[in-house]
Amino acid sequence: MASLQKDDDGFFNPVPPPAGSPSKDAKKPEAAKEAKPEDAPAPAADRPVSPENDLVKSTFEVSVTLADQQADPNSPLFSAKTFEELGISEDLLKGIYDMGFSKPSKIQERALPLLLSNPPTNMIGQSQSGTGKTAAFVLTMLSRIDFNLHKPQAICLAPSRELARQIMSVVITMGKYTAVQTEYGIKDNLPRDASNITAQIIVGNPGTMIDLMRRRVLDVTNIKVFVLDEADNMLDQDGLGDQTLRVKNLLPRNNNAQIILFSATFPDHVRAFAAKFAPSANKIELQKEELSVDSIRQFYMDCRDEEHKYDILVQLYQLLTIGQSIIFCKHRHTADRISQRMTAEGHKVASLHGAKDASERDAIIDRFREGKEKVLITTNVIARGIDILQVNMVVNYDLPLLNERDRSADERPDIETYIHRIGRTGRFGRKGVSINFVHDQKTWAQMEQIEQALGRKIIRIETHDLDEMEEKMKKALK
Numbered sequence: 001m002a003s004l005q006k007d008d009d010g011f012f013n014p015v016p017p018p019a020g021s022p023s024k025d026a027k028k029p030e031a032a033k034e035a036k037p038e039d040a041p042a043p044a045a046d047r048p049v050s051p052e053n054d055l056v057k058s059t060f061e062v063s064v065t066l067a068d069q070q071a072d073p074n075s076p077l078f079s080a081k082t083f084e085e086l087g088i089s090e091d092l093l094k095g096i097y098d099m100g101f102s103k104p105s106k107i108q109e110r111a112l113p114l115l116l117s118n119p120p121t122n123m124i125g126q127s128q129s130g131t132g133k134t135a136a137f138v139l140t141m142l143s144r145i146d147f148n149l150h151k152p153q154a155i156c157l158a159p160s161r162e163l164a165r166q167i168m169s170v171v172i173t174m175g176k177y178t179a180v181q182t183e184y185g186i187k188d189n190l191p192r193d194a195s196n197i198t199a200q201i202i203v204g205n206p207g208t209m210i211d212l213m214r215r216r217v218l219d220v221t222n223i224k225v226f227v228l229d230e231a232d233n234m235l236d237q238d239g240l241g242d243q244t245l246r247v248k249n250l251l252p253r254n255n256n257a258q259i260i261l262f263s264a265t266f267p268d269h270v271r272a273f274a275a276k277f278a279p280s281a282n283k284i285e286l287q288k289e290e291l292s293v294d295s296i297r298q299f300y301m302d303c304r305d306e307e308h309k310y311d312i313l314v315q316l317y318q319l320l321t322i323g324q325s326i327i328f329c330k331h332r333h334t335a336d337r338i339s340q341r342m343t344a345e346g347h348k349v350a351s352l353h354g355a356k357d358a359s360e361r362d363a364i365i366d367r368f369r370e371g372k373e374k375v376l377i378t379t380n381v382i383a384r385g386i387d388i389l390q391v392n393m394v395v396n397y398d399l400p401l402l403n404e405r406d407r408s409a410d411e412r413p414d415i416e417t418y419i420h421r422i423g424r425t426g427r428f429g430r431k432g433v434s435i436n437f438v439h440d441q442k443t444w445a446q447m448e449q450i451e452q453a454l455g456r457k458i459i460r461i462e463t464h465d466l467d468e469m470e471e472k473m474k475k476a477l478k
């Protein structure tokens with residue numbers, strides 16, 4: 001058993017084991033963790049509660065609503081303003097109200113006046129997952145284009161096909177009272193012999209966008225707005241950085257499009273590049289301790305080994321299907337294997353990853369979005385941006401590691417990807433739960449590093465006690 005040391009808050013934590021000592025037994029003291037303020041019941045969001053949803057059926061009165069959260073100055077959803085005050089056109093206001101938005105969120109309130117002012121100024125904007133960044137940049141694109149000019153005027157790049165499609169659906173919904181025309185820059189969308197794009201807003205992925213630009217199907221002479229969603233990922237030299245830079249370099253030399261970078265995370269190693277990519281930008285930044293949202297309760301389960309992880313996931317199935325859940329694995333083959341095994345055992349799950357072809361990917365995410373599938377087993381491909389409000393549970397079957405990003409031997413946890421993964425739940429003030437599976441000394445230590453980096457406790461749930469597990473989930477989702 002590990003010895004304990006008191007932390008600054010007066011809670012007990014295990015002393016890190018000396019190198020080489022078996023720390024798998026160094027389990028976290030439950031009582032100490034339980035006493036953490038994070039574990040106190042927190043306000044419930046005004047999410048729709050389905051009658052069959054026992055877990056989220058509250059035993060006490062739900063007294064705090066989304067409107068209350070938007071009135072709380074400490075909430076990332078807080079705003080002192082209305083959309084009218086932000087000077088948005090009537091047609092766009094109608095689109096926004098049709099989406100059910102009554103007030104801007106904090107990032108919208110802060111970013112929109114800067115984004116919409118003239119002359120256009122670049123923006124590097126950071127705000128927690130699920131706080132409404134998409135609406136901020138979509139509104140900017142829709143506000144800046146000339147609907148009478150039938151040429152591409154705004155480009156938005158996102159890291160995945162699924163995210164590009166989601167952003168497009170926001171463009172179309174928000175712009176439904178305008179004459180906006182849109183086109184995708186995603187794989188297999190346009191035929192090889194496609195003629196010039198006349199749509200004003202193009203949303204896509206960098207590879208396809210480069211192809212369209214090179215073939216001059218996408219004429220970029222009139223581009224006024226260039227948006228990177230998940231910008232830190234889009235600019236990362238270990239990821240899409242080269243391709244994104246190529247897109248920018250294909251814009252005319254004298255082009256001075258407004259460059260807008262948004263993400264929930266901007267790790268130090270991309271900040272300098274971001275500043276160079278979007279020169280003289282207005283910046284909205286988060287402090288390290290603000291990175292993850294309060295409404296996501298983080299748990300972990302200490303499994304014996306890899307096989308035990310699978311057993312536990314199967315045992316969790318009932319809980320996973322109460323709302324919807326996303327299970328993140330390191331490898332595509334793990335996602336497929338788990339999904340095949342669970343399916344063979346009579347459970348209903350779907351798997352989604354980058355090795356599937358475009359139409360299959362679209363069909364899988366659409367079915368999940370429509371609630372036809374409740375459990376999605378996937379890889380980092382949908383770790384970022386995907387907004388499905390019914391997702392109330394995220395499982396890190398494998399913790400995200402840096403070596404998946406840069407293919408190095410770096411076995412440290414990938415904090416940014418962790419933040420994005422758990423951010424698939426707890427959207428816009430709703431409640432969510434994340435569960436990390438750890439199964440040996442190494443993964444336990446990796447989880448500790450995540451805990452330290454985020455400054456939030458990750459609470460232990462016993463793997464042998466399903467009742468306790470359900471109890472904790474209930475409390476977290478209340």
Ligand SMILES: Nc1ncnc2c1ncn2[C@@H]1O[C@H](COP(=O)(O)OP(=O)(O)OP(=O)(O)O)[C@@H](O)[C@H]1O
Nearest residue numbers: 101103104105129130131132133134264385387428
């Ligand atoms: N002002 C608003 N009022 C009510 N709901 C809103 C408002 N703005 C955005 N939303 C909703 O909040 C949810 C999250 O928004 P969005 O997907 O833009 O988050 P995000 O900040 O881009 O998150 P991520 O970092 O995960 O990409 C969406 O369902 C969106 O419709």
